[in-house]
Amino acid sequence: MSDRDDTQSFRTVEVEETPPPPTGPPPRALLDDVWPWLAALGLLAVAALLVWLFVFRDSGGTKRTVPAVVGLQQQQAITKLNAAGYDVRAVREPAKQPRGTVAAQSPGGGSQLPKGATVTVRVSNGRALPAAGTTTVQAPSNATTTTATTTAAPAATTQVPDVTGQDEASAAGQVEAAGLVPETDPAQGSGTAGSVTQQNPAGGGQANAGATVTLDVVTGSSPPTVQIPNVVGESASDARAALANAKLTFKTAYKQGKPGVVLAQSATGSAPAYTQVTLTVGGS
Numbered sequence: 001m002s003d004r005d006d007t008q009s010f011r012t013v014e015v016e017e018t019p020p021p022p023t024g025p026p027p028r029a030l031l032d033d034v035w036p037w038l039a040a041l042g043l044l045a046v047a048a049l050l051v052w053l054f055v056f057r058d059s060g061g062t063k064r065t066v067p068a069v070v071g072l073q074q075q076q077a078i079t080k081l082n083a084a085g086y087d088v089r090a091v092r093e094p095a096k097q098p099r100g101t102v103a104a105q106s107p108g109g110g111s112q113l114p115k116g117a118t119v120t121v122r123v124s125n126g127r128a129l130p131a132a133g134t135t136t137v138q139a140p141s142n143a144t145t146t147t148a149t150t151t152a153a154p155a156a157t158t159q160v161p162d163v164t165g166q167d168e169a170s171a172a173g174q175v176e177a178a179g180l181v182p183e184t185d186p187a188q189g190s191g192t193a194g195s196v197t198q199q200n201p202a203g204g205g206q207a208n209a210g211a212t213v214t215l216d217v218v219t220g221s222s223p224p225t226v227q228i229p230n231v232v233g234e235s236a237s238d239a240r241a242a243l244a245n246a247k248l249t250f251k252t253a254y255k256q257g258k259p260g261v262v263l264a265q266s267a268t269g270s271a272p273a274y275t276q277v278t279l280t281v282g283g284s
Helices: 028-061 074-083 168-177 236-245
Strands: 063-065 087-093 102-106 112-114 118-124 133-137 146-150 157-159 181-187 196-200 206-208 212-218 225-228 249-256 262-265 269-272 276-283
Touching: 074 087, 074 102, 074 118, 102 168, 168 181, 168 196, 168 212, 168 236, 181 196, 181 236, 181 276, 236 249, 236 262, 236 276
Parallel strands: 087 118, 181 212, 249 276
Antiparallel strands: 063 112, 102 118, 133 146, 157 206, 181 249, 196 212, 225 269, 262 276
């Protein structure tokens, strides 16, 4: 074998390397695509924050339910309203209630009012104004007998609210807020269960402060069973509100005891909805 046969030839192949990808800021086109989405997300976040501040936060924080204080002693009523975040303006005037007892409030219990607003309570001064009358003054025997007519101011009155068609709790609360005492009676008839079909006296008229307004409440054909709350020891107005909210009817009786406070109730446990419960309340 010759040297020529042992010789191998090689061909050199040059390979061109691919350069690494460039480093640095992203292309301008990509940024242009992303920024609108980031701006939209930012606007949505701001909108959500505003909704929380002005809707949910306000409804749960600044708006509150005004406590019912009719029937309480003046200082008890003021303490209760102050604790709920309200200022109180107390006005003393003649009323049927015992001296120092709240006869009416404005706005009424159950109303929605911003924290820091003023609630006016009308407190009995213990004097029920007499009706107009005639007084005869006897002069000495050597003088002429004269008759003088003196007219006293009429007893404090209030307008009876028209609450027919409303649910029992709302209707009773409005009557209470007007300085009147609601009594709800179960009634058969058409209409939505729990709604007031009739009232006595009728709405729009005048009644003496502290008078009773009777409301007929539809029981419905098959009232469900409900629990009767224990309201002994509560103020009469709070007890009536609790029974109305529990879908029960009520009436109020009075006996000697702590004024405006429930001393006893006629039923406990459970009963068909709109069963009437009698509250025995202390009076002078």
